[in-house]
Amino acid sequence: MKNSVPKVIVVGGGFAGLWATRALAKCECEITLIDKQNHHLFQPLLYQVATAGLSAGDIAAPLRHILREQKNVSVRLGKVVGIAPMEKHVTLDDKTELDFDYLLIASGATHAYFGKSEWAPHAPGLKTLDDALNIRRKLLLAFEYAEASTSQVEQDAWLHFAVIGGGPTGVELAGTLAEIARHTLKNEFRTIDPTVAKVRLIEAGPRILSAFSADLSNKATKQLESLGVEVCCGTAVSDITENSYSLGDKTVPAKTVLWAAGVAASPLGKLLDTPTDKAGRVQVENNLSLAKYPFVFVAGDLAGIQFDGKPVPGIAPAAKQMGKHVAAEIQALMVGKKPSAFRYRDFGNLATIGRLSAIVDLRGFKFSGVSAWLFWLAAHIFFLIGFRNQISVFINWTWAYCSYKRHARVIYGASKDKPG
Amino acid sequence: MKNSVPKVIVVGGGFAGLWATRALAKCECEITLIDKQNHHLFQPLLYQVATAGLSAGDIAAPLRHILREQKNVSVRLGKVVGIAPMEKHVTLDDKTELDFDYLLIASGATHAYFGKSEWAPHAPGLKTLDDALNIRRKLLLAFEYAEASTSQVEQDAWLHFAVIGGGPTGVELAGTLAEIARHTLKNEFRTIDPTVAKVRLIEAGPRILSAFSADLSNKATKQLESLGVEVCCGTAVSDITENSYSLGDKTVPAKTVLWAAGVAASPLGKLLDTPTDKAGRVQVENNLSLAKYPFVFVAGDLAGIQFDGKPVPGIAPAAKQMGKHVAAEIQALMVGKKPSAFRYRDFGNLATIGRLSAIVDLRGFKFSGVSAWLFWLAAHIFFLIGFRNQISVFINWTWAYCSYKRHARVIYGASKDKPG
Numbered sequence: 001m002k003n004s005v006p007k008v009i010v011v012g013g014g015f016a017g018l019w020a021t022r023a024l025a026k027c028e029c030e031i032t033l034i035d036k037q038n039h040h041l042f043q044p045l046l047y048q049v050a051t052a053g054l055s056a057g058d059i060a061a062p063l064r065h066i067l068r069e070q071k072n073v074s075v076r077l078g079k080v081v082g083i084a085p086m087e088k089h090v091t092l093d094d095k096t097e098l099d100f101d102y103l104l105i106a107s108g109a110t111h112a113y114f115g116k117s118e119w120a121p122h123a124p125g126l127k128t129l130d131d132a133l134n135i136r137r138k139l140l141l142a143f144e145y146a147e148a149s150t151s152q153v154e155q156d157a158w159l160h161f162a163v164i165g166g167g168p169t170g171v172e173l174a175g176t177l178a179e180i181a182r183h184t185l186k187n188e189f190r191t192i193d194p195t196v197a198k199v200r201l202i203e204a205g206p207r208i209l210s211a212f213s214a215d216l217s218n219k220a221t222k223q224l225e226s227l228g229v230e231v232c233c234g235t236a237v238s239d240i241t242e243n244s245y246s247l248g249d250k251t252v253p254a255k256t257v258l259w260a261a262g263v264a265a266s267p268l269g270k271l272l273d274t275p276t277d278k279a280g281r282v283q284v285e286n287n288l289s290l291a292k293y294p295f296v297f298v299a300g301d302l303a304g305i306q307f308d309g310k311p312v313p314g315i316a317p318a319a320k321q322m323g324k325h326v327a328a329e330i331q332a333l334m335v336g337k338k339p340s341a342f343r344y345r346d347f348g349n350l351a352t353i354g355r356l357s358a359i360v361d362l363r364g365f366k367f368s369g370v371s372a373w374l375f376w377l378a379a380h381i382f383f384l385i386g387f388r389n390q391i392s393v394f395i396n397w398t399w400a401y402c403s404y405k406r407h408a409r410v411i412y413g414a415s416k417d418k419p420g
Numbered sequence: 421m422k423n424s425v426p427k428v429i430v431v432g433g434g435f436a437g438l439w440a441t442r443a444l445a446k447c448e449c450e451i452t453l454i455d456k457q458n459h460h461l462f463q464p465l466l467y468q469v470a471t472a473g474l475s476a477g478d479i480a481a482p483l484r485h486i487l488r489e490q491k492n493v494s495v496r497l498g499k500v501v502g503i504a505p506m507e508k509h510v511t512l513d514d515k516t517e518l519d520f521d522y523l524l525i526a527s528g529a530t531h532a533y534f535g536k537s538e539w540a541p542h543a544p545g546l547k548t549l550d551d552a553l554n555i556r557r558k559l560l561l562a563f564e565y566a567e568a569s570t571s572q573v574e575q576d577a578w579l580h581f582a583v584i585g586g587g588p589t590g591v592e593l594a595g596t597l598a599e600i601a602r603h604t605l606k607n608e609f610r611t612i613d614p615t616v617a618k619v620r621l622i623e624a625g626p627r628i629l630s631a632f633s634a635d636l637s638n639k640a641t642k643q644l645e646s647l648g649v650e651v652c653c654g655t656a657v658s659d660i661t662e663n664s665y666s667l668g669d670k671t672v673p674a675k676t677v678l679w680a681a682g683v684a685a686s687p688l689g690k691l692l693d694t695p696t697d698k699a700g701r702v703q704v705e706n707n708l709s710l711a712k713y714p715f716v717f718v719a720g721d722l723a724g725i726q727f728d729g730k731p732v733p734g735i736a737p738a739a740k741q742m743g744k745h746v747a748a749e750i751q752a753l754m755v756g757k758k759p760s761a762f763r764y765r766d767f768g769n770l771a772t773i774g775r776l777s778a779i780v781d782l783r784g785f786k787f788s789g790v791s792a793w794l795f796w797l798a799a800h801i802f803f804l805i806g807f808r809n810q811i812s813v814f815i816n817w818t819w820a821y822c823s824y825k826r827h828a829r830v831i832y833g834a835s836k837d838k839p840g
Contacts, residue, residue, distance in 0.1 A: 055475035
């Protein structure tokens, strides 16, 4: 009897993988959820960890804790290094082979440097908690090294912060960085004046937040500028080194460059014996399965799928919807039902810029400023539900926003980094 | 005029250094506070970070934030590599030389492995936030690797936790570890049963918590045993490797060994041209200055000083008192007053064992159990005052204690560690 229970492997405990797993709670199957990390991450607030407003534990919860009551799941910490869709097994980095009857790959996305991988060490991106803590260390140390510096030129370079990419993450990072320099660190230094720090947001396209209308995008630009961010659109970065970045022929001395420009799908997509697009997203059928292997599914940022003629965006609500759809498709397959197409329900789009400012587009109903920010805050607090400790996060946050203080300004391993 | 303001250098932003700095707030002088880390750490709760009950940001606050209003202080992130008491300057690792008229060295203590430095990588100690996060990762990964292990022998080794040293830190770690195994992780695994994990506390002396009376020490042993800790006294560790530890001739397979046995004073003590004791503590005059250099002071764990015929203990209240005393002595020297001896006021001694259990000795008034634990909790919450965010810590903590949940169970850089 036990052998007849179908085996489901889910790779990735992000929004797509976790929501698929949960949606299979009542299904008679054995699920193995595999992730490289021990935690699910509430990625929409990752920039707050990078900018010391929240602690890592505020936005991450252990996967096995979240799923402890769901008896048909076992959680496995490990890295998938091989997938054999035909033979129906995956291989982990410790050489374990795990068999499956149904497979969901939801391993998300990573940074892409458009072929310039030599930029990566100088311009870290923001996808994991380690990335966030790395960026936090880099930001806080920049002010420390500026304070200790005896050369004006070097001091200016330490106080020049460039954020590459004008999508939501770039906007959040640039806005928060400007607030930190202008408010949080005020009065804390004796040699430098942190409020003169330059924060520049660089976007190759004609405007920031291109997923929004031109009107909202302009409002966001104005809000950023009022925070002290210099917004440079229509300019692509041509080089990044340890001490500078270049726009065209012009080289700008800057010790801190953050990368929020390019996203590439997880490399696991290449193991599926199925075409991928330029960004590495796997070409899936309209029910999110693979054409060659109808029992293998892809969901979340790794899935290349269109709906209503537009690509489904790489955001949390879309990933959750895909995860749930895959769970339904797996159950349909088990009982021999026909596949049904994934339908993306677009609830709208929101982006935050800084304290008390955001832009919201709820399917054409657009607003910005304080009301948009309150809406953004409410939505994020609401979706953190299921995470341990909303009250505490809410208090930390309200406190941080009201006082401009950021409690998580801890540099780990400070002594490991040396100024360049 | 400006040149005539005396320069004070304080090395170390722990309890001694920070309290000395604060006590000089109204003194007309220029203070430079130098620390390797950007934060002051509330060390009495560090074990809670190591055991995932609190986040790093809950017990650490940036030094320059704490001191932002004190205009006569500048905070400098850096490591002191040279001290020239005669020439009155210190040298930092970036080769900066800083002059002083008065110097306080309060760089604390570090782990000591009794000459067995090869044990260090296998048995991490707990002194800094990096140590705490390292231990947290080690503990959480041990359960993950046990779950993934296919050999019973290996599984048992992953589920054997040994804490070396029965002082307050060892007792706190062992007690909390037992709680995590018995309660926090219950129901979260599918292959292993975390409640069978073995937690062993190993003390070379005849009893644990030797700073307390035999009576209280016995009570603590009983409380630990009721939590499931095996307490082994009168046994010294003879070897530690990656996969085992040895007691005498007997080798016990265990993948997780934590070190809470030996403390050595900071190596800066050796740079002072003054005798040190075997633990590296600097021999100071009764006012905490050096005999040869009356304008150089040592305070906190680095100071080798007796009071009432007993060494002053290496605990936070003693360090704070020494810091304040040094501030007063520096001010006395400035106006040509005579030195006065340091007097240690002993308010008592307390140690916590686990949830709802602790022992307290208030100068002979002794109690243990729940009342002692509530006293311990109140004292620690009270002394966290001055830290940003007691309410949030209090909520996190109450929550953790009531539910046995530990919210900060995040493994950073999980993929870097491989099972041995």
